[in-house]
Amino acid sequence: MENNHLDTEIIKTKDVNFYYGAFKALTDITMNFEKRKVTALIGPSGCGKSTLLRLLNRMNDLIAGARVEGEVLFEGMNIYDPEVDPVEVRRRIGMVFQKPNPFPKSIFNNITYGPRLTGTANKSDLEALAEQSLKQAVLWDEVKDILGRSAMTLSGGQQQRLCIARALAMKPDILLMDEPTSALDPISTAKIEELIDELKKSYTIIIVTHNMQQAARISDKTGFFYIGKLIEYNATEKIFTNPDVKQTEDYITGRFG
Amino acid sequence: MTRHQKEIIIKNVFFILSLVSILVLGLIVVFLFREGLPVFREVSLRDFIFGMEWYPTYSPPSYGIWPLIVGSLIVTIFSSLIAVPLGVLSAVYISEIAPPAIKEILKSIIELLAGLPSVVLGFFGMVIVAPWLQETFDLPTGLNIINASVILAVMAVPTISSISEDALYAVPNEFKEASYALGATKFETIARIIVPAALSGISTAVILGMARAIGETMVVLMVAGGAAAIPESIFDSVRPMPASIAAEMGEAPFRSGHYHALFATGIVLFLMTLAFNLVADYISQKFKEVGSATL
Numbered sequence: 001m002e003n004n005h006l007d008t009e010i011i012k013t014k015d016v017n018f019y020y021g022a023f024k025a026l027t028d029i030t031m032n033f034e035k036r037k038v039t040a041l042i043g044p045s046g047c048g049k050s051t052l053l054r055l056l057n058r059m060n061d062l063i064a065g066a067r068v069e070g071e072v073l074f075e076g077m078n079i080y081d082p083e084v085d086p087v088e089v090r091r092r093i094g095m096v097f098q099k100p101n102p103f104p105k106s107i108f109n110n111i112t113y114g115p116r117l118t119g120t121a122n123k124s125d126l127e128a129l130a131e132q133s134l135k136q137a138v139l140w141d142e143v144k145d146i147l148g149r150s151a152m153t154l155s156g157g158q159q160q161r162l163c164i165a166r167a168l169a170m171k172p173d174i175l176l177m178d179e180p181t182s183a184l185d186p187i188s189t190a191k192i193e194e195l196i197d198e199l200k201k202s203y204t205i206i207i208v209t210h211n212m213q214q215a216a217r218i219s220d221k222t223g224f225f226y227i228g229k230l231i232e233y234n235a236t237e238k239i240f241t242n243p244d245v246k247q248t249e250d251y252i253t254g255r256f257g
Numbered sequence: 258m259t260r261h262q263k264e265i266i267i268k269n270v271f272f273i274l275s276l277v278s279i280l281v282l283g284l285i286v287v288f289l290f291r292e293g294l295p296v297f298r299e300v301s302l303r304d305f306i307f308g309m310e311w312y313p314t315y316s317p318p319s320y321g322i323w324p325l326i327v328g329s330l331i332v333t334i335f336s337s338l339i340a341v342p343l344g345v346l347s348a349v350y351i352s353e354i355a356p357p358a359i360k361e362i363l364k365s366i367i368e369l370l371a372g373l374p375s376v377v378l379g380f381f382g383m384v385i386v387a388p389w390l391q392e393t394f395d396l397p398t399g400l401n402i403i404n405a406s407v408i409l410a411v412m413a414v415p416t417i418s419s420i421s422e423d424a425l426y427a428v429p430n431e432f433k434e435a436s437y438a439l440g441a442t443k444f445e446t447i448a449r450i451i452v453p454a455a456l457s458g459i460s461t462a463v464i465l466g467m468a469r470a471i472g473e474t475m476v477v478l479m480v481a482g483g484a485a486a487i488p489e490s491i492f493d494s495v496r497p498m499p500a501s502i503a504a505e506m507g508e509a510p511f512r513s514g515h516y517h518a519l520f521a522t523g524i525v526l527f528l529m530t531l532a533f534n535l536v537a538d539y540i541s542q543k544f545k546e547v548g549s550a551t552l
Contacts, residue, residue, distance in 0.1 A: 057438065059434065059437065059438060062433075062434070062437060087440050087441070087442055088440070090437065090438055090439065090440040091439070091440030094438065094439070095438040097431065097434060097435065097438075099431060101429070101431035101432060101434065101435045102435075103432055103435065103436075103450060103454075104432070104453075104454050105453075113436070113439060113441075113449070114439035114440060114441075117439065117440060117441050117445055118440070163435070166435075166439065167438070167439070170439060170440065
């Protein structure tokens, strides 16, 4: 184990502004994310929380007309530096999406898609990696006999855990989750939440959620966003019991949003 | 009149209209068989299909269409070899790579290509391609397999490209995002995710493009050279089935053996294009039923 200070930060944004064309989606976001913690980003629709998440692994690059100002420092390196290859960033910062999006391939090929891109070709290595990732995502027992079957035949909750396993197979440093349970039933949601709790022992997790109770249940720190601004960023317990800012309290208690 | 009665009338009008078009097509097929089948009083099915000699006006005539079938197949195969890579790759470029401005220009050019009358392409093949081939390769004639294949390929590219493009557009954006998020490059995403996911649509496009090439008449009539013999090289002339029918029908006496033989050739052509369409249909259905297939 490397030294595991509670306040070790792994990625931080510094005065980040983000534009979709002429529209300013984020204003002056400065935020530190801690290693092996779960950080939740909450706020009403359109507040910029998903935009911020997708900024952390340069997924926003894929949107025409998107523009970033400021710095995003991942282990001290600005990932928006022109020298940095976004492909390299995305290999180290994994992402799980709102809608489960397995590839129309077999379960095994879904998991090994990423590792194969990085040149892992040895069959037994890939098999070991698939087993390890599926176990981490608590899906192994359900699929170990049907690894050759299409991932599309799994249920929504299983598909989402497969997507988590697929991201874990890249052995990322950070796992970004964009409302990973919003398309799932309560039982699948509970499974994913348990999984997140387990994963934070070895991964840094940043999760966007619409569901405030979910943020309260699973996260260590919570950031509240409103119209592109970070209103309050504090320990989750503090945010939900005694927030510093009035606006946060109004949102938490359901007065708006 | 109640609303319900109106609904019934509208329903029936649509039913009758669709029935009419099916009926007309059915009658054409019936006619084709009625005029074609009598040839088998003069020649056996085996001698007709596999006969090596097509001398319908000799006496006694010989009605062997094997050289015509070979002619059709060979120009279809060679045109596909040219048209499939061009059509599929241009579809990939248009749907995934090209910047919006270039995309629009390319799409309209390909649509324009689809709108070119085949006689114009045939004319181009006769006047431009044929003399060039003849001089460059020192051939007795430039009207040959390679010329016909190139012109047919030009005709098949728009079909293949536009149907493939639709299939590529139909690949959900979520797949692409997932691939990029795992650290795939654009090329890796196209080659390993987008194209495989669109494969059933692309196969359909390819087969429909080939069906278009095998049934095309004017181009092969004008540039294939018209020799009813098994070719020995790609610079030989051939006489594909549609060209033979179009060229000879005007001179064949009504309900003579020659006339029936041409209709029977039409039946063979009809069955071949039907087979192409059934295969295309089967492929697209097969992949549709399982949602997305395991690749």
